[in-house]
Amino acid sequence: MQRTGNVLRVHFADRKGTFLAPLIVLGIVVIVIGLIGAVATATGTDREALWEGMQYNGAVWALLGMGIGIGFATMGQHLSFALGMGITRREWVIGSGLMFVIMAASITAIVVIGKIIELATSGWGMGVRMFDTVHTGTGPWWQTAIQTFLIALAGMCFCAMIGSVWNRWGKTGLSWLGGVALILLVLVFGIGIIAPWEQVLRLLETLMGFGWGVWMSVLAGSTVVSAIVWAILTRRAEVR
Amino acid sequence: MIDDSRPLFMQIADRIAEGILDDTYPEDTAVPSTNELAKHLRINPATAGKGLTLLVEQGVLVKRRGIGMFVAVGARDLLVRDRSESFAAEFIAPMIHAAKQLGLSREELITAIEKELS
Amino acid sequence: MTTVIQTRNVSKRYKAVAAVDDLSIEFEEHRIHGLLGRNGAGKTTLMQLLTGQLFATSGQISVFGEEPVENADVLRRVCFIQEGQVYPDGFTPEHVLTVARGIHAGWDEETARYLVDVFELPTDRKIKKLSRGQLSAIGIIVGIASRAELTFFDEPYLGLDAVARKNFYDELLRDFSEHPRTIVISSHHIDEIAPLLETVTVIDSGKLMMRHEVEDLADAASSFSGTRAAIDEFAEYVDVLERTDVGGLSTIVVRGTVPRPVLERASELKLERQPASLQDLFVALTESARHERRARQNV
Structure with missing residues (x-):
């Protein structure tokens, strides 16, 4: 427990960098959206239409995207520093995993609280929205909570996994990873081109038809897979 | 040092x-x-x-x-005794060796020592 | 004397290059050990192996009687001050001290603050903006204040000026005499740290060149100079590490103690004999190893 605390200390020692910077980004986003709302109100734009249109507003990614930075940093400079301070790889994975959960939960708390206020005030009194959007779900608050948590956690685990590939095999490893991704992409598009249009459309329809629960399970599954690959690769990680 | x-x-x-x-x-x-x-x-x-x-x-x-x-x-006495014993080997022998190289006679060497002592 | 570190035929290979090559060494408890070698000799790699940061390609490593890799029980007793330690972006010296305080059970905050004063370290400035010497000072402060049972200092004083280096020696010795522990210092500035050391281990190209108690160093090598002809003859009787010829005069550095009959021959040949300094010995050892390697490559 004490040793896990050491890992958290490495992650959270620089509080300004860890918490303040993302909150500043969030603040700027909030100001911009407030300005949009103010302009819309001043020019007499239809509030209903504005509310409707802004459900696609991607400003929440300023928060969700934090996971990417956190995931990469965990396997970049932070790992070298932690190993240098005598933390084991096992402790590092456990402690960092815990940190991922804490950070994803914090992001979720902000989004859910934001959403509740947003709905209660009819879009901050101006018909604007950034927390009750399609990205983190426009359903009930608990769906948004689960969706936000999983997206943020998936981002961290996936990027930590890429970071561990880089640690083990350097640029060559990343090239291989990119190559595999490219082949998959080509395959998908290849099928789209070769296969009859109707079939492709039907496939898309089926995919879209999957319920929220299925999509969340897919997200949770990829998070778990990324986390496992990350943990396995980190077991033999060396300082670079 | x-x-x-x-x-x-x-x-x-x-x-x-x-x-x-x-x-x-x-x-x-x-x-x-x-x-x-x-x-x-x-x-x-x-x-x-x-x-x-x-x-x-x-x-x-x-x-x-x-x-x-x-x-x-x-x-102190112990050290003085000890050092007196090695004094000849450590300091006088090399001095005589150097004096020989310079071709100083016995008398010249003794005069030089006496001059330093006074 | 209890052995804290022991390696048996340890190697670390990167493709064709062996950074550490079949190395067997020992470091005993409560002494200050010197690990000497040129840049790239494998000092840092060895220390990284001993602290479990790297996995050995072959051989055994034992620290406090156990494998250090992924061993929290061993690593919690160790402090490694690494040359070129990577610090996370945005970190200040204060952040490093915070982390170190949590990790090292023996951490002494009063000593840490005192050393911050001694080295005039700006603790709230971003590490990226610090000079090389200030970066070294962070390591020195953590290394001394952590009071770990086993502390590694890898080239601890790069970028420090003469005054700061003296401060480092003073503070290290002061804390070491009050709190004896095992310390391994790597360096390529040899004569300056020699008086601090109790033992000297020299490595070159990842291989062990020699290991000596500092007080026996006078017996480890000596140098003889005289006319070229006299040295030519004398060189037949001894293990010559290095030879320099200037005009009609030659100097050789000889390994080990020279037997009395050979010494007598030296005085007959009117050779001047001097004990080699650690620096001389080090240069001679590494140079002769390089010549051997080159000779082997040319065969």
């Missing part, structure tokens, strides 16, 4: 011995401890300790449990 080619701990012992000869450390008083010597001279404490131990073995210093190292009674 650390430029002599002999092992460091012997140089440390010599330094203390010289302090005893010139009364920096009178008999029955304490000499610097291992750690004080190490810090002062920027040397490894083990090396400083060996220097002091060498003097204990020679009977120049005595260890007083819990207090430290003290100059033994009679240490």
Whole structure:
């Protein structure tokens, strides 16, 4: 427990960098959206239409995207520093995993609280929205909570996994990873081109038809897979 | 001071011995401890300790449990006797050797010594 | 004396290059050990192996009687001050001290603050903006204040000026004499740290060149100089590490103690004899190893 605390200390020692910077980004986003709302109100734009249109507003990614930075940093400079301070790889994975959960939960708390206020005030009194959007779900608050948590956690685990590939095999490893991704992409598009249009459309329809629960399970599954690959690769990680 | 080619701990012992000869450390008083010597001279404490131990073995210093190292009674005489014995080999022989190289006669050498003495 | 570190035939290979090559060494408890070698000799790699940061390609490593890799029980007793330690972006010295305080059970905050004063370290400035010397000072402060049972200093004083280096020696010796522990210092500035050391281990190209108690160093090598002809003859009787010829005069550095009959021959040949300094010995050892390697490559 004490040793896990050491890992958290490495992650959270620089509080300004860890918490303040993302909150500043969030603040700027909030100001911009407030300005949009103010302009819309001043020019007499239809509030209903504005509310409707802004459900696609991607400003929440300023928060969700934090996971990417956190995931990469965990396997970049932070790992070298932690190993240098005598933390084991096992402790590092456990402690960092815990940190991922804490950070994803914090992001979720902000989004859910934001959403509740947003709905209660009819879009901050101006018909604007950034927390009750399609990205983190426009359903009930608990769906948004689960969706936000999983997206943020998936981002961290996936990027930590890429970071561990880089640690083990350097640029060559990343090239291989990119190559595999490219082949998959080509395959998908290849099928789209070769296969009859109707079939492709039907496939898309089926995919879209999957319920929220299925999509969340897919997200949770990829998070778990990324986390496992990350943990396995980190077991033999060396300082670079 | 650390430029002599002999092992460091012997140089440390010599330094203390010289302090005893010139009364920096009178008999029955304490000499610097291992750690004080190490810090002062920027040397490894083990090396400083060996220097002091060498003097204990020679009977120049005595260890007083819990207090430290003290100059033994009679240490000065001991050192004087010791050094007188090696004086001829260490200083006079090389001087005579150098004098021979210069072609100085016996009388010239003695005159030179007497001149320095006065 | 208890052995804290022991390696048996340890190697670390990167493709064709062996950074550490079949190395067997020992470091005993409560002493200050010197690990000497030129840049790239494998000092840092060895320390990284001993602290479990790297996995050995072959051989055994034992620290406090156990494998250090992924061993929290061992690593919690170790402090490694690494040359070129990577610090996370945005970190200040204060952040490093915070982390170190949590990790090292023996951490002494008073000593840490005192050392911050001694080295005039700006603790709230971003590490990226610090000078090389200030970066070294962070390591020195952590290394001394952590009071770990086993502390590695890898080239601890890069970028420090003469005054700061003296401060480092003073503070290290002061804390070491009050709190004895095992310390391994790597360096390529040899004569300056020699008085601090109790033992000297020299490595070159990842291989062990020699290991000696500092007090026996006078016996480890000596140099003889005289006329070229006299040295030519004398070189037949001894293990020559290095030879320099200037005009009609030659100097050789000889390994080990020279037997009395050979010494007598030296005085007949009117050779001047001097004990080699640690620096001389080090240069001679590494140079002769390089010549051997080159000779082997040319065969």
